[in-house]
Amino acid sequence: MEHPATGYDVLIVGSGHGGAETAIALRNGGFKGTVAIMGGEPDLPYERPPLSKEYLSGKATFDQILIRPPGFWSAQGITMLLGQRVIAVDHIARLVTLEGGPPIAYHQLVWAAGGTARRLKCEGADLKGVHTIRSHANVRNLRDELPVIRRAVVIGGGYIGLEAAAVLRELGKDVVLVEALDRVLARVAGERISRFYEAEHRARGVDIRLETAVDSLRGRDGKICGVRLTDGTLIECDLVIVGIGIVPAVAPLLGAGAVGGERGIVVDAQCRTSLFGVFAVGDCAVHANRYADGAEVRVESVQNATDQAVVAAKTIIGQGASYETPPWFWSDQYDLKLQSVGLSAGHDDVVLRGDPAARSFSVVYLKQGRVVALDCVNSSKDYVQGRTLVARGTRPDRAMLARLHISLREVLLTEIAGA
Ligand SMILES: Cc1cc2nc3c(=O)[nH]c(=O)nc-3n(C[C@H](O)[C@H](O)[C@H](O)COP(=O)(O)OP(=O)(O)OC[C@H]3O[C@@H](n4cnc5c(N)ncnc54)[C@H](O)[C@@H]3O)c2cc1C
Structure with missing residues (x-):
């Protein structure tokens, strides 16, 4: 050419x-x-x-x-x-x-x-000590500040905010996480997963505040010193991480x-x-x-x-190809690996496999009887086998699906045999 x-x-x-x-x-x-x-x-x-x-x-x-x-x-x-x-x-x-x-x-x-990381538009959004996590440069700067940080406010309870909160807690920092909606992970996971992660973070000392909106960021000598909420509360801090998409x-x-x-x-x-x-x-x-x-x-x-x-x-x-893979994603927080496949938005039924208290379980999302997504916490076997259920749009027996001792592969084979 x-x-x-x-x-x-x-x-x-x-x-x-x-x-x-x-x-x-x-x-x-x-x-x-x-x-x-x-x-x-x-x-x-x-x-x-x-x-x-x-x-x-x-x-x-x-x-x-x-x-x-x-x-x-x-x-x-x-x-x-x-x-x-x-x-x-x-x-x-x-x-x-x-x-x-x-x-x-x-x-x-x-x-x-x-x-690019969405930035806050409120007063104080550009103060020193206010970070986003999108690029190597962002995190290099953030890491440089961490040794002298005592208390951080994480704004946004999506994957990135929660992962950052987990790391900060593991590093011994005080963490307040502020989320505008009524649960974390609201845009990407079902309510059971949200409540599980809220409980895990709270148990590790993260102060999660739901349905809480930020009014402004407050500074002293050009450096962040607090987050003012719309109800007037001031949360003092020396670092802010903004994870809002x-x-x-x-x-x-x-x-x-x-x-x-x-x-x-x-x-x-x-x-x-x-x-x-x-x-x-x-x-x-x-x-x-x-x-x-x-x-x-x-x-x-x-x-x-x-x-x-x-x-x-x-x-x-010129080899011919179409994009049709089921979406999948993972998130690591503390010792928890979340693996998700499919898109759960619009589901009308949920089946729980396993016990969240055991910290190893899966949530299967159905829509008109069809498996549309799974969220698997420390449950890689369900995730791996569940991918086929989502890809095929399997219509499993609901009672069978809920029985943890029956593998998702068996659930699939039973559905195929009965079809
Ligand atoms: C902190 C973080 C954690 C994540 N965790 C997970 C996870 O656990 N699992 C998962 O599946 N996904 C995760 N993701 C999402 C995943 O990383 C992204 O979906 C993926 O990187 C998207 O790849 P991309 O190539 O589309 O864009 P990017 O990786 O964002 O790359 C785009 C590049 O284009 C450059 N660019 C932009 N505009 C221009 C321009 N005009 N000219 C030249 N260059 C330009 C940018 O600088 C950037 O380098 C995470 C993302 C982040 C930020």
Whole structure:
């Protein structure tokens, strides 16, 4: 293929999971053309999940969380353009414009730009000591402050807030966690899971305050010293972690006319955007998901970014692929491993397998008799076997499902035999 000397057959914007895995899948699929990954961050591709777990706690070094060893990329003929940001896309001329430097030509563009941590808009949001957990740089700064920290307020009871709270408690810090809704994990898990995690965190000393909204952050000499709640309460602290979701990084593609919005760029089952020659994968992409009854969703998980990357790469190579994996996710807090598969939103029935008091149990979510999702706590066997139930949309015998001594594999085989 002939392109301008400065251009690439495939230009990938974003050096996170989606970007790295697209390049890897292209080479694994035998793609011989030129490939470049452009990343706004200066670092080689690294895994984001440890940022709120092992890397935050200091149990893992940065080298240990790299997606591939440093020499891998050049050995694979993948050019790394790090510390450079795309600010505009011209899909007709097939050029991207950078924040600084000359434009770069491409033949196919893969947008894997993820998102940025949503920030508070209230007074004091920019004080020193107020952190988000999205990038290596964020957590490096946070880690630098930890030794002198006594009391932290975590704002947001989603996965990242809870994981950060767990690490801080393990490091011996006082932690107050403030959640605006009436339960933690409200957007991603059923109520039983929420209540279990609230109890676990409280038992470990986290002061969880539900249905609590932040009015402002208070500072002294430019440094955080407290969080003022809307009811007037002041929680004194010397660190704040804000974990209130992300804003998809999609402005350059929207500017080019791609279908989508602030919720993300819309892609089809091959991860193609509405712009010719432009794909999108990972946290920035919205797709119609069969596990959400065809509704458009944006899934924030390593699995989604990786699997979409493989589909985009195969489509570019002409190998044909569609994205239809059941979404899965994990979260580590204390000695608890939560593994989830499927999308539980909209379920109308719940079956509990096991006893939460034993700290090993699963919650199976059903919709009109069909298994749509599972949340498994320290219960990897249920998670592994339950994936097939979700993928097949199994309609199990409810009483059988509740019996812990009957494996989910047996539940599946019984359903198949009876079908
Ligand atoms: C703290 C934390 C914990 C997590 N824990 C889990 C977990 O336990 N399990 C799980 O499945 N998922 C977890 N996730 C989610 C998972 O990490 C993401 O879903 C995944 O990283 C998405 O990959 P991505 O490639 O779409 O985006 P990202 O990994 O965000 O990568 C996007 C990259 O694009 C760059 N970029 C953005 N705009 C531009 C631009 N204009 N020009 C150039 N570069 C740009 C960004 O700087 C970034 O490096 C976690 C995420 C975080 C932050």
